[in-house]
Amino acid sequence: MTYQRTATLDQLAARIKAADRVVCTAHAKPDGDAAGSVVALTRALASTHQVQAWLAGPVPPPMHAIIGDTPWISIRESSDIPTQEPDLIIVLDTGARSQLYPMVEWLDARRDRVIGIDHHASGDDVAPERFIDASAASCTMLVMELIDCLGITLGQDMATPLFAGLATDTGWFRQANADARAFAAAARLLACDVDKDGLYRAIEETARPQRLSLQARALQSIQWRQDGQVAVMRLTQQDFEDTEGRRSEVTGLVNAPLVVAGGEMAALLLEESSGAIKVSMRSKPPKHAGGDFFNVSQIARELGGGGHVHAAGAEVQGGMDEVSDQLDAAIERCRP
Ligand SMILES: [Mn+2]
Known part of the structure; x- marks a missing residue:
């Protein structure tokens, strides 16, 4: 219809x-x-x-x-x-x-x-x-x-x-x-x-200072993949405890690495209280109409999640390192 x-x-x-x-x-x-x-x-x-x-x-x-x-x-x-x-x-x-x-x-x-x-x-x-x-x-x-x-x-x-x-x-x-x-x-x-x-x-402009503390932790954790095109960040339960940050204060943090010129995609791995890892992903539109870009919807599907081509996510069972490796493999399979 x-x-x-x-x-x-x-x-x-x-x-x-x-x-x-x-x-x-x-x-x-x-x-x-x-x-x-x-x-x-x-x-x-x-x-x-x-x-x-x-x-x-x-x-x-x-x-x-x-x-x-x-x-x-x-x-x-x-x-x-x-x-x-x-x-x-x-x-x-x-x-x-x-x-x-x-x-x-x-x-x-x-x-x-x-x-x-x-x-x-x-x-x-x-x-x-x-x-x-x-x-x-x-x-x-x-x-x-x-x-x-x-x-x-x-x-x-x-x-x-x-x-x-x-x-x-x-x-x-x-x-x-x-x-x-x-x-x-x-x-x-x-x-x-x-x-x-x-x-x-x-x-x-309604954030608490704790949001910036969480953001600092996330930025500190950045690992660049794919020749500097992909930033992968982590936030653990310990980060939330140490900063007194709330889950709701993570909204939008995944976008931060995209200010880098050659950064085409960013991912945030978030350790849930259940032990699962929530993976949030964002990517930039192609530089020119019809050009290449990281299709994070496809990467999310590889991980059992879904979403839009430039904003997607998944919840994955496993430890932080394990899920990070799965993400790397999915990005490698789906890279433009
Ligand atoms: Mn609307």
Whole structure:
């Protein structure tokens, strides 16, 4: 089944105008774009509808900077779903059943009342009427266009979460998806008095010093393979004990070696409390379109895991040295 648009934004706006009780929700474990989309649309509809924001699964702490004082309902499991029936459910920034896990059966039972807005290239038939635009850098860009279709004036209260989604989904405008349309949207949102520096601080600069201690340990452990193209790092249970670092503070550390010019791939071996080793891998896109690169999805599959071509992982049973050797062998088999 193909994941394509089945409705225009004007048609979805008409569905929203005809509804009274509306639920706005997004993929579980919301990121900046998911939270920003839900919060912006909830605020846009607050004066005309009985609208609820539902955020599924654990909500990462930095998201609270985007949510602000907007009331929201936490859906950790299906029993958290309110009993009052909405007229319309708007699913944002995903159409993937696997990303809607606490709500997917509930949504399936209400298909005729579910609409979707998404910018991902793949998804499922959760929302029969949906607007998909995979060329949009963020879902919040599409929510901004929907707010226009609804005839609602964009205020700072909506522009702030919309900008947060756009900024985080483009890596703060550094990634390839930060195109002319994304910058045009950013310019319009910033003109609504968005405090971008405050948002950056509140979303991106929230670490504890322990994170840097863990990072120092990881960087200290780097071993370069494949003529300096691949960096392999390790973090052991002892490193966590010594630094008082948390598992959640490892997020993003794997990327650090990629600042090196000839470094094409980085891996982080993380000793789990279970004794297994979690292998996280990242690689750079090819220097030129169509060029060679380390396909970490393929390497992950060799290790019994999976993922995307430039971001993948696996959990492997065995000791650190043993798993490191397995990784080396997998890289050797899959090298470009
Ligand atoms: Mn997104």
